[in-house]
Amino acid sequence: MRLGRRRDRYQRVGEAAAETAEATAGIDLPPDSRAAAFFDLDNTMVRGASLFYLARGLYERKFFRTGDIARFAYQQVRFAIGAEHAGHMDESRQAALSFIAGREVSELAKIGEEIFEERMARKIWPGTQAIARLHVDQGQRVWLVTAAPTEIATIIAQRLGLTGALGTVAEHRDGRYTGKLVGDLLHGEAKAAAVRALASREGLLLERCSAYSDSANDVPMLSLVGHPCAVNPDRRLRAHARRHGWRIRDYRGRRRNTTLGIAAAAGAGAGAIIGVVAARKRR
Secondary structure, three states, X not given: OHHHHHHHHHHHHHHHHHHXXXXXXXXXXXXXXXXXXXXXXEOOOEOOOHHHHHHHHHHHOOOOOOOHHHHHHHHHHHHHOOOOOHHHHHHHHHHHHHHHOOOEHHHHHHHHHHHHHHHHHHHEXXXXXXXXXXXXXXXXXXXXXXXXXXXXXXXXXXHHOOOEEEEEOEEEEOOEEEEEEOOOOOOOHHHHHHHHHHHHHHOOOHHHOEXXXXXXXXHHHHHHOOEEEEEOOOHHHHHXXXXXXXXXEOOOOOHHHHHHHHHHHHHHHHHHHHHHHHHHHHO
């Protein structure tokens, strides 16, 4: 019974994401317009966690208290070393909802564009972006599929020249965020439900589609398509990809050294942030 309710929840979340997904880039469809590509965002398309970069930008614009940024820095370290899991995603969700409640949708969209240019544009993995560009050049529709807020994901898709984005949908009324989600985070099984719903809406054949992700949490989405690919994979996804003969692309160079380097850099950033917070409190 509990499993059935969980599946229903994933279905609702996926359908909500698919319903809000709008094409942001005009693409001439190929002779076979029934193929598309789906890309995870964090650690697949962008290095680290997009929510952390958003939080940093909002912190600089005094959206929330100084102490909160230390928690986001800690989460960034965990993303950098591939330690994403549902518990941390839930923490991120609660934090994100708390600092956008009552804010105008148009305000977040404008600020999101600024934050992308300031903090995310230089974090895009060139190798993954090149793959996405190949799909675009072939006339295929290319979608980001992410737990990040759909507004931010859509901005990134626009900047990269992609078709659009499927993201977590935050409820809003009269142009302001309520502090609640429509369903839940677009994560794990919910991503697969969103892709399935979008494919149905757009008339796509999933066996002709491609999907890319770094995380074992996205195995349900990767398993839906005919051409899955593990990009910068965590250990579980790498093992799963090898067992099933999936493509693997790793753009982190010497993987172990690079991963440790990213974690160290993120940790140093967290330490610097905590130091600033402590200094301000002493003053």
